[in-house]
Amino acid sequence: MPTETLKSLGDIAATNSWGAIYPELILGCLALALLALEVILPKFAHGAIPRISILGQVLLLGYIIIFDPAGCCNGIAFGGMIELSGTSQALRIFFLLASIFVSYLAMVSFENKTLARVEYFAITLVVTGALSIMAMSNHFVMLFVALETATVGFYILVSYFRQNTLSLEAGLKYLIMGALSSAILLFGIVLLYGAASNPAMAGSSLDSMNFQNLRVFLEANPTDTLSILGMLLVISGVAFKIGAFPFQIWIPDVYQGAPVSTTAFLAVSSKAAGFAVLLTLTKVFSPLSDWLLPLLSGIAALTILFGNFAALTQRNLKRMIGLSGVSHAGFLLVGVVAVQTVPEATNWVLFYLFAYLLGSMAVFCVLAHLPKEWDADLSLDDLGDLAKKNGFLGIALAIGIGSLAGIPPLAGFIGKFLIFVAAFKAELYVLLGVGIVGVVISIYYYFGVIKAAFFEVWSFTDEDEKSDAPAVLPGQSLTALGRLAIVFAVGGSIVLGFFQGPLGSWLSGQ
């Protein structure tokens, strides 16, 4: 190998600044430490491992928020593999926050079950790190490796309740759909690589999987058939991950069968990572916007309508939340389309994601505390009289659902409002109309949940069955940590509704 090449490779190696990704490194080390602790600690102390995991993440999150809120080393690192920015820093905090909630949910829902436990928390940490790297990736190789790490982790987390057939079924379905979507994504990447590496074309480069190089190529050839095909396939692959129409078919079954903690993880973190990738990729593909924007707009409108109409008839709680998550993906897609003409809307998409995180986690925390052996079977009937039996959980559920539905003055309302403002500024009037229709439809099924929780269930067979076994009241497993988690999610939803100041200025200051 000639010396110049060696020297340039040495220069690249010098940009491998590991310090820039310290949160992900710490997450990885924490995951390894948890596995080691399971071996070292005596059996009776194993219950402490989930708490150690949560404590470690809270400390890391605290450190980042207090000492490093804007990101220490923004810019391109690792020879163009990743690009750190304010957006990626915000998402890093997002994933960490979500991961703390997921760890807590897992702790609650694994009680009284014979399962391997520690591994769940270790995999959660690795997946969180991978999602965070995915959000900052600047190269298709990095993107794909991080995506696969997260997806392989999710295959396991989805089928974790392996005594339950629904969980296994969900795992199998997710495996097949995930592999299919990875294949589509990879094929798109290969087409783009092939097109942009062709030395006969203007703007080609040898490292055309790098996003900057790819963008240069696309600017020089905005009508190249191969690149358009590649773009189409890559967007389809990402649409699978965020559950956008027409790639949403896996959502209800997988969300229902997976343990409630995994459902929350998929609904919040996995979806947010998909949108992070979409925000990066739409910048790369912007020279192809003649194709990209109609495609994304169409997907957004259909996703909103499909998600809301499909959720109308659901009685299973997790299926309903999954399908409502599809419609949230639609609203976020409207935001992504608006970002193309109104750049500051990026922060509004991030705000929507944070509001969605808090609202969803409040709801999932309540679901985890309902008495039911397998949470896949939770239906609206199980909410009966929740408010009377446990007022705390009832109010938390009402506020979480209200925030998801976008009821003022909660955070979800501000999120939707900002998305609509962005759509209005970008002159996307049709999408705006579809969005408003979607919100109106969604009120019906969201209030169905609140109605089930606050009003008495009237049934014939109640008296005879109750006498046999004393009913387990909801929320008996609620600990101080659980109350804190729920208060944080609910409080965040309320405070962000009235007062967007700190989060808003931090997001827009990025």
Next chain:
Amino acid sequence: MTDLFFYIFAAITLACAFAVVFSRNPVNAAMFLILTFLGMASLFVMLEAYFLAVIQVLVYAGAVVVLFLFIIMLLDVKEESKAKLKPLTLVASVIGFAILLVGVVGITSSDNIKATTETLPEAAGATLKNFGYELFTTYQLPMQVTGFLLLVAMIGVIVLSKRVKTD
């Protein structure tokens, strides 16, 4: 001469790929899959991508197909009976094939592809040494993440298959 070899190996690869799809006996299909991979490897050799060719033989023809054979053996798959094609499946596959045909013809007949044949780039990462240099400098981070991927997969296999002690 090179052209002749290309056509020979391409024909072998294609014929074996068809045989994979059409053979009723799963063991025969797996064997034809090995031949397909070998044909692909020889095409890589002709592109002077020797490392890729070796990997193709070692990983795909070796490890992956052996795994397939193990699964066929464990599941004791019988010879497949002739399945009746539903009319809808037939229509869908014909449409799919037509789209594929249009795509392939459209892409190969475009001018950009014709322009490439004269100016092929050097196969930069094609030798083992270059590959190693790239892996430990440029692609260092993805490689480390891949390590975690394998770790997660390993843990997952244990978690999902190990017998849980009921105590």
